[in-house]
Amino acid sequence: MKEFALIFRLKDMAHTKPSPEQLQERMNWLAGIAAQNKLADKGNTLLPAPGSAKTVHPGNIVTDGPYTEIKEFISGYLVIRAENIEEAVEIARGNPIFKQAGGNIEVREVLKRD
Amino acid sequence: MAKDQQLHKELLPHLFRREYAKMTAVLCRHFGLKHIEIAEDLASDTFLKAAENWALNGIPANPEAWLYTVAKNKARDYFKHITVFEKQVQNAIKPNEYQDECDVEFSLQNISDSQLAMIFAVCNPANSAEAQICLALQVLCGFSIEEIAHAFLSRPETIKKRLYRARSNLRNDHFRIQTLSESQLKARLHTVLKTLYLLFNEGYFSATHSQPIRKELCSEALGLTLVLTRNIHTNTPQTNALLALMCFQSSRLDARTNAQGEAVLFEEQDKAMWDKTLIEKGNYYLVEACQGNEISKYHLEAGIAYWHTTPADQNKWQHILDLYNQLIRIEYSPVTALNRIFALAGAEGHEKAIREAETLNLSGNTYYHQLLGYLYTGTDTDKAIAHYRLAMAGIKSEAGKQSLAKETERLIQNKNNAPKA
Numbered sequence: 450m451k452e453f454a455l456i457f458r459l460k461d462m463a464h465t466k467p468s469p470e471q472l473q474e475r476m477n478w479l480a481g482i483a484a485q486n487k488l489a490d491k492g493n494t495l496l497p498a499p500g501s502a503k504t505v506h507p508g509n510i511v512t513d514g515p516y517t518e519i520k521e522f523i524s525g526y527l528v529i530r531a532e533n534i535e536e537a538v539e540i541a542r543g544n545p546i547f548k549q550a551g552g553n554i555e556v557r558e559v560l561k562r563d
Numbered sequence: 564m565a566k567d568q569q570l571h572k573e574l575l576p577h578l579f580r581r582e583y584a585k586m587t588a589v590l591c592r593h594f595g596l597k598h599i600e601i602a603e604d605l606a607s608d609t610f611l612k613a614a615e616n617w618a619l620n621g622i623p624a625n626p627e628a629w630l631y632t633v634a635k636n637k638a639r640d641y642f643k644h645i646t647v648f649e650k651q652v653q654n655a656i657k658p659n660e661y662q663d664e665c666d667v668e669f670s671l672q673n674i675s676d677s678q679l680a681m682i683f684a685v686c687n688p689a690n691s692a693e694a695q696i697c698l699a700l701q702v703l704c705g706f707s708i709e710e711i712a713h714a715f716l717s718r719p720e721t722i723k724k725r726l727y728r729a730r731s732n733l734r735n736d737h738f739r740i741q742t743l744s745e746s747q748l749k750a751r752l753h754t755v756l757k758t759l760y761l762l763f764n765e766g767y768f769s770a771t772h773s774q775p776i777r778k779e780l781c782s783e784a785l786g787l788t789l790v791l792t793r794n795i796h797t798n799t800p801q802t803n804a805l806l807a808l809m810c811f812q813s814s815r816l817d818a819r820t821n822a823q824g825e826a827v828l829f830e831e832q833d834k835a836m837w838d839k840t841l842i843e844k845g846n847y848y849l850v851e852a853c854q855g856n857e858i859s860k861y862h863l864e865a866g867i868a869y870w871h872t873t874p875a876d877q878n879k880w881q882h883i884l885d886l887y888n889q890l891i892r893i894e895y896s897p898v899t900a901l902n903r904i905f906a907l908a909g910a911e912g913h914e915k916a917i918r919e920a921e922t923l924n925l926s927g928n929t930y931y932h933q934l935l936g937y938l939y940t941g942t943d944t945d946k947a948i949a950h951y952r953l954a955m956a957g958i959k960s961e962a963g964k965q966s967l968a969k970e971t972e973r974l975i976q977n978k979n980n981a982p983k984a
Contacts, residue, residue, distance in 0.1 A: 473881075473885070476885065476888045477884070477888060479888070479892065480891050480892060483891040483892045484895075484900035484919070484923060485900070485923055485924065486895045486900075488892065491892060
């Protein structure tokens with residue numbers, strides 16, 4: 450088994466506050482992965498709100514949030530176990546983010562250092 | 564007289580079970596864990612004397628007080644003997660170690676403290692979970708080796724060996740039973756709760772079909788957990804959550820089996836047989852458990868058990884599914900994964916549940932096939948029958964096999980009677 454990080458990106462701040470139904474759908478998806486014993490790390494949600502997000506640039510420049518330069522911002526990540534990248538993609542495909550928020554998920558194999 | 568003898572026959576084993584463990588705990592706290600055998604010998608001697616004396620003279624008005632007085636005297640005699648031995652034979656190398664602690668005290672407070680100390684000594688991570696449960700049954704609950712073997716469906720010699728190893732591990736451990744320091748209690752509470760949880764499950768899902776043994780295991784686990792709630796350091800939200808879980812589950816013990824000893828499915832249980840008092844206690848401890856922000860697996864399982872005992876709410880399955888969604892993320896187990904599918908079927912329909920079940924990759928699991936058999940019933944009879952047959956091939960319990968056979972037979976009948984398309 451390999452490990453893959455799923456990195457979630459959203460386009461719109463509004464989607465960081467999901468409705469109870471949307472939240473339930475996300476929970477079901479996540480639990481479904483855990484139920485296959487494929488959830489390696491629950492990961493975290495990364496707060497994009499003002500006051501919780503800054504970007505540090507060279508030359509001692511600090512800007513608010515990630516939004517000034519990129520349209521999509523990372524909203525969270527988690528790590529799953531899968532045989533190969535195809536399986537990891539298949540798991541990511543089931544995430545409700547696509548119909549809910551129009552965001553995307555980046556799937557990246559984790560290089561494990563011992 | 565005949566009546567008295569009858570009473571004698573019934574009272575003594577009951578008292579023995581209850582008081583032996585308490586007495587050993589108190590004596591052990593006095594002598595130290597290294598000398599657990601001395602404590603047990605003294606306790607056994609006390610009960611032997613009771614058996615002889617009470618048969619002749621009848622049962623005293625206050626049997627417990629009688630037992631404690633005798634135990635106290637026996638302990639005093641033992642100390643005297645030891646002191647003489649040390650003074651005269653060993654020439655008092657260690658001067659009068661025992662003298663000023665001659666009297667063992669059987670006050671309520673000391674009994675409860677000693678029991679607590681004993682629980683913490685027995686639930687020792689140096690032993691495997693299985694060994695801890697055996698030890699708990701013997702030392703904390705006063706079960707005989709035969710009774711433990713019966714509960715585990717294994718041979719007395721196997722249990723004896725397991726206990727022997729577990730006891731020597733216990734003696735080598737440096738856990739101090741005399742003092743109950745906060746840090747020691749906190750460090751080991753996790754293991755203690757887990758052992759009590761397993762002890763309860765051993766009763767609730769026991770391999771044995773003997774209903775009295777099951778009930779006794781469950782009530783012993785409940786009693787020991789109750790002891791934990793009486794000390795401020797061990798009366799934590801987790802402890803209360805575990806206790807709530809035990810209360811909710813115990814409330815259905817009588818309804819879970821019929822007069823023939825067969826398992827009764829949840830939906831078919833007679834709700835009038837559920838123990839209301841235990842359900843209310845469960846509610847009480849669940850509220851206690853929610854002081855603070857902690858959510859442990861015991862909280863989630865108690866929450867699930869709560870929804871099972873609560874009158875129908877239209878969102879019941881959604882609540883249960885939410886709890887299972889959290890539980891599976893805290894701790895993966897195939898059973899939790901399958902139970903979650905059952906809740907999913909209740910909340911979002913069989914079709915979705917079937918799709919998720921088939922991703923689980925648990926085709927070697929009997930309950931998996933049983934669940935799929937249930938989920939396919941009504942939509943795809945052939946598949947339902949096929950899964951029930953796979954389940955039957957793997958199931959060990961005879962009662963379980965019979966109820967599956969009955970259900971399969973019913974499906975085949977229905978299929979044959981259905982009008983041909």
